[in-house]
Amino acid sequence: MWDKWMRRALDLAALAEGQTSPNPLVGAVVLDRNGRLVGEGFHARAGEPHAEVGALSQAGEAARGGTLVVTLEPCCHHGRTPPCSEAVIGAGIARVVVALKDPDPRVAGGGIAQLREAGVEVIADVLREAALEQNRVFLHRLKTGRPWGILKWAMSLDGRTALPNGLSQWITGPPARAWVHRLRADCDAVIVGGGTVRADNPLLTSRGQRRPEPLRVVLSRSLDLPEKAHLWNVDLAPTVVAHGPEAVGRALASGPERLPLEVCDPKALMEALASRGCNRVLWECGPELAAIALRQGCVQEVAAVVAPKLMGGMAARTPLGDLDIERMEDVPSGTLQQPVGIGDDWLLRFRPRACINSNR
Amino acid sequence: MWDKWMRRALDLAALAEGQTSPNPLVGAVVLDRNGRLVGEGFHARAGEPHAEVGALSQAGEAARGGTLVVTLEPCCHHGRTPPCSEAVIGAGIARVVVALKDPDPRVAGGGIAQLREAGVEVIADVLREAALEQNRVFLHRLKTGRPWGILKWAMSLDGRTALPNGLSQWITGPPARAWVHRLRADCDAVIVGGGTVRADNPLLTSRGQRRPEPLRVVLSRSLDLPEKAHLWNVDLAPTVVAHGPEAVGRALASGPERLPLEVCDPKALMEALASRGCNRVLWECGPELAAIALRQGCVQEVAAVVAPKLMGGMAARTPLGDLDIERMEDVPSGTLQQPVGIGDDWLLRFRPRACINSNR
Numbered sequence: 001m002w003d004k005w006m007r008r009a010l011d012l013a014a015l016a017e018g019q020t021s022p023n024p025l026v027g028a029v030v031l032d033r034n035g036r037l038v039g040e041g042f043h044a045r046a047g048e049p050h051a052e053v054g055a056l057s058q059a060g061e062a063a064r065g066g067t068l069v070v071t072l073e074p075c076c077h078h079g080r081t082p083p084c085s086e087a088v089i090g091a092g093i094a095r096v097v098v099a100l101k102d103p104d105p106r107v108a109g110g111g112i113a114q115l116r117e118a119g120v121e122v123i124a125d126v127l128r129e130a131a132l133e134q135n136r137v138f139l140h141r142l143k144t145g146r147p148w149g150i151l152k153w154a155m156s157l158d159g160r161t162a163l164p165n166g167l168s169q170w171i172t173g174p175p176a177r178a179w180v181h182r183l184r185a186d187c188d189a190v191i192v193g194g195g196t197v198r199a200d201n202p203l204l205t206s207r208g209q210r211r212p213e214p215l216r217v218v219l220s221r222s223l224d225l226p227e228k229a230h231l232w233n234v235d236l237a238p239t240v241v242a243h244g245p246e247a248v249g250r251a252l253a254s255g256p257e258r259l260p261l262e263v264c265d266p267k268a269l270m271e272a273l274a275s276r277g278c279n280r281v282l283w284e285c286g287p288e289l290a291a292i293a294l295r296q297g298c299v300q301e302v303a304a305v306v307a308p309k310l311m312g313g314m315a316a317r318t319p320l321g322d323l324d325i326e327r328m329e330d331v332p333s334g335t336l337q338q339p340v341g342i343g344d345d346w347l348l349r350f351r352p353r354a355c356i357n358s359n360r
Numbered sequence: 361m362w363d364k365w366m367r368r369a370l371d372l373a374a375l376a377e378g379q380t381s382p383n384p385l386v387g388a389v390v391l392d393r394n395g396r397l398v399g400e401g402f403h404a405r406a407g408e409p410h411a412e413v414g415a416l417s418q419a420g421e422a423a424r425g426g427t428l429v430v431t432l433e434p435c436c437h438h439g440r441t442p443p444c445s446e447a448v449i450g451a452g453i454a455r456v457v458v459a460l461k462d463p464d465p466r467v468a469g470g471g472i473a474q475l476r477e478a479g480v481e482v483i484a485d486v487l488r489e490a491a492l493e494q495n496r497v498f499l500h501r502l503k504t505g506r507p508w509g510i511l512k513w514a515m516s517l518d519g520r521t522a523l524p525n526g527l528s529q530w531i532t533g534p535p536a537r538a539w540v541h542r543l544r545a546d547c548d549a550v551i552v553g554g555g556t557v558r559a560d561n562p563l564l565t566s567r568g569q570r571r572p573e574p575l576r577v578v579l580s581r582s583l584d585l586p587e588k589a590h591l592w593n594v595d596l597a598p599t600v601v602a603h604g605p606e607a608v609g610r611a612l613a614s615g616p617e618r619l620p621l622e623v624c625d626p627k628a629l630m631e632a633l634a635s636r637g638c639n640r641v642l643w644e645c646g647p648e649l650a651a652i653a654l655r656q657g658c659v660q661e662v663a664a665v666v667a668p669k670l671m672g673g674m675a676a677r678t679p680l681g682d683l684d685i686e687r688m689e690d691v692p693s694g695t696l697q698q699p700v701g702i703g704d705d706w707l708l709r710f711r712p713r714a715c716i717n718s719n720r
Contacts, residue, residue, distance in 0.1 A: 159519010312683030323672030336668040
């Protein structure tokens, strides 16, 4: 009987998709004692009020004796905002319906326990699967200490990302390129390697669809980077150049921030980005770096845009470098979702099975 | 007002999809003078009665004063069966509704003219676009003297058709492989190069879904073929080995028929297959031969089955060899149809624009 309201709370939560890092998506509705909707809220951004607080405040006195339906267990700790469990109890809520227990070790069932102690009825695990899916990005970071990685590429139907002579602009049409800008707006950081900076001199922004723009990250072993590049203009968007210990002494163009890593690899970079509050990052790199990211478990999703073109070429570039696989049964497999048309192109979204998320 | 009945006639015609070569698909319905359906027919196979004859014979006397709705202009020449125009006039039909004028030079409006001379009302071009699409294969052969070519491949999401070590069995799942058998059943011939025979020793049959099985064709410049191969067992299905003049003196395993070509290339092969009555052929070859077939205008459609897998590998095989393209604007483009799920895989059907059909 609570599914309908939980669905509504999930829909509210989704309004802030990609905007809440490092926090999860949360939505909440408050029903009065007669079951009528009297308040709605969602968590819009880190530092702003939690979903429950918004919904309770809208409900006001009508919350007394009513029900709070919330996608995530109310927090019980003092963070940037006071604990929600106390606010719920204070508002006189009689029943709390929760989709997901908060896996944050600071909460982890403590919110629910506190509510029950105060005599509030708690119904848990309502639409739990949908809530797990909605917060997969946040949950992945909590579990692994690394952001959820999306690897994006554009290719012709025959799996090419460049002509044999290296030309690659443009494979997909304007609508697909606009979609990539929106995808960036949903991510906290966009990552390329030094080769992409040298070859394409990209902007890597959401074209203003996210403010501030997602962090632009260059992972460069050598710091052999051009003196001038769009990425060095940090007025447009913040830029970080990550490198390993071998490049500590090397100079860098002024503008971007320097991020020294203990090892210059995707895994170390992802850990550094998680500790900066990134929940979701976008890999827009070349095939070699993409293959390493994949092998190090830094790719949770592939977004391949397939253009209605045939490019051919024995020497042409393809999306992924060597994965060092010898047997067909070792090939990383997963799920291809229903393709979505974008202009003349088709978006194929792929989720590798768990095995490829693990460190190998 | 005739669209409904023409749609029905097109549906009837489609029942023989892939079975009528070298003839077109044709469907027909007969309505009596009060507009009631009294006869239906379709052309099932070359040498069997034309669609009009079947529908008229079912209608019998009820056809008198009635309407014949037929997807293709009734023929006016004596072929393996007597001219349909005479049968229509003889049955006392008052009105004929036609989707498409027959582009066969032996008909080419002659059937319609003959009907009009006999006082039959003729309404032409009803659902003409749909009829053009339905008979695109037949019309393509009439226009070019070559069968409609479908290039099929199975690939991982990253566009690979084999691992770096050459292994390729299996990329797609059992439902997709069963779909390929059905695709073969819709084709008059299935073509591979010598390399595929040497590497995969394929069966290339429809697994009994078409009888007789489609012609299996090996295009081999050198005739450097294995002594034993499934393809040489012609009890299962007919096999032809096509080669150029340079291999005329070379021996061939017993079983397959020899097809000497003036030039050993896809274009010459397609012309030879058209003259054997093939309307539609399937290219199941490796990347080099596929690229030549494409460049010689022998591919009218690509059927790519994409598996939810990532195979990687700088040296791994991709679907197409070099197309010798230097500029992005010269890349063959076309239309990708709505992808269709087959098991865990997705079928992407692509039609190159006209430019790539022409000889270059």
